[in-house]
Amino acid sequence: MSAVNSNKDLTLQDSLVLVSNENDADKLVAANEDNTHMKMLNKVKTKSRAAKIKTPGQLRRIEFFKTIIPPAFGILLFLAVWTLISHLQPVLPGPVSTWHSAVELFAHPFHQNSLDDQGIGWNILSSLERVALGFGLAALVGIPLGFMIGRYEFISRMTAPVIGLLRPVSPLAWLPLGLLVLKAAGPAAIWVIFISSIWPMVINTAVGVSKVPQDYMNVAKVLNLSEWKIITKISFPYVLPYMMTGVRLSIGIAWLVIVAAEMLNGGAGIGFWLWDEYNASNYEHIIIAIFIVGIVGLLLEVGLTAIANRFNYE
């Protein structure tokens, strides 16, 4: 630091002075009359220390490369590995043929010839619809349940063993039960999403409620607020960020589960389509489906994070 600061006038002349060792630093400082104390500081520094002096323009360019180069490199590497594997295993489509297939596919995303032959857009939408339904029901049940668990010790202890038991169950283990009781593939898929995406909302909401700071509760006591005011003005706003974390995790799980559920269930949807294309030997489409699932999941995550940030008051 000191060498950089002490040589400001030199910086202007040559923005890329590289002070590579103690001797150089001393010479530069010696040229500057007012900096004897800096000189002393410099002598303490180790010889290996190097300082690069940069203009704002350079800094901006470096920042730009830092954000662009590593991801670009990652993507290129991914494509290279993919190409290599597709050469070793000719049955797997490579990036180029997948790209051409995708261009063709997305030319008519919303065409509809028959139930089995409809545009990719419809498939994505029907998957999203199932997720919305299953997740919506889970939120409707899970958030109030979380509030009660966080507020009342008794309910917390009462539900703990049941939640502990049910939470680790694999989502698809719930599918047969759904089929058995609901007797239809569509509702069964929604049931699977409901039961597997409810837990993060229950748990995060409960944690938030139990963490409302004593300071805020003291304010409530001194102001003598009613229970309703405490909920609307203190508990709920405080819990909101926790709840949003739960919602984000839940939607992530719901989206993970839907593909598997649809593959088993059939009908319409991105998971069904993926399996259908496998049966029809359209292997490019399998890879496209994987990308679609990934991109939609990413968009959901980004959108929900943006909403969650709106409720962050710290």
Add this chain to the structure above:
Amino acid sequence: MSNIAHEKHHGDSHKVAKKFIERYVEIEDVGMRFVSKKGEFEALKNINLSITQGEFISIIGHSGCGKSTVLNLIAGLLHPTSGNLFCAGREIAAPGPERAVVFQNHSLLPWLNCFENVYLAVERVFGSESKVQQEARTYAALDLVGLGHAVEKRPNEISGGMKQRVGIARALAMEPKVLLLDEPFGALDALTRAGLQDELMKIMQKSGATAVMVTHDVDEAVLLSDRIVMMTNGPSATIGEILTVDLPYPRKRLELAENPQYNHLRSEVLKFLYERHAKKAA
């Protein structure tokens, strides 16, 4: 702010005996024990204090002496394990807006703006009044602390000093019988603190409210108080001495700096804290 303000006269050389109710706040032989995993701990014992209406009392002592506990007892946030507390002749059973607290860490709700934070208190105490009147009260309280321009700002958008002002406005807006201040300026830098002390002094002169303030700042205690309650070190802390601050109002920080009486009082407090009841460095 309160009708007491008209009765209270200030500006004369001595605070002539006020015509206020004596023993307005009464602490009778109060003791406080806490039970923790390590066992029982006696925080306070034999606390006796009688506060006259309109008086400004400071409680000073080393950290851990239980001065905040005394304040929380008066607030009703804690219940004594022995003894009794009264306010205006009634036993203190629970917290309530008649004993408003200015919290050390301001405790503003971060999702409400300044106006809404104060309004929450006004609404509760003056709910029978019209909405217009309640809003007027809220604005008046914020004006009083010099924040009329920042009503729409959220707590995270204003400085620490301003947050504490909102905290004071919230407490004053309730027109409490007793204002309780828990190290109100402890987290602020020295200059901001001095400015707020001066303003608090003016506000207290205007409102004539009874106040109890916990502090660890000797100058703050001497500057603001009518009496300083000095506490011994815990465990089993109690009131060591009570010092009457007989300085004329209005008090001016700069003039007092050279006032022998002020300096005498200041050194009295310092002697109590650092000679007779020095605390070993932790």
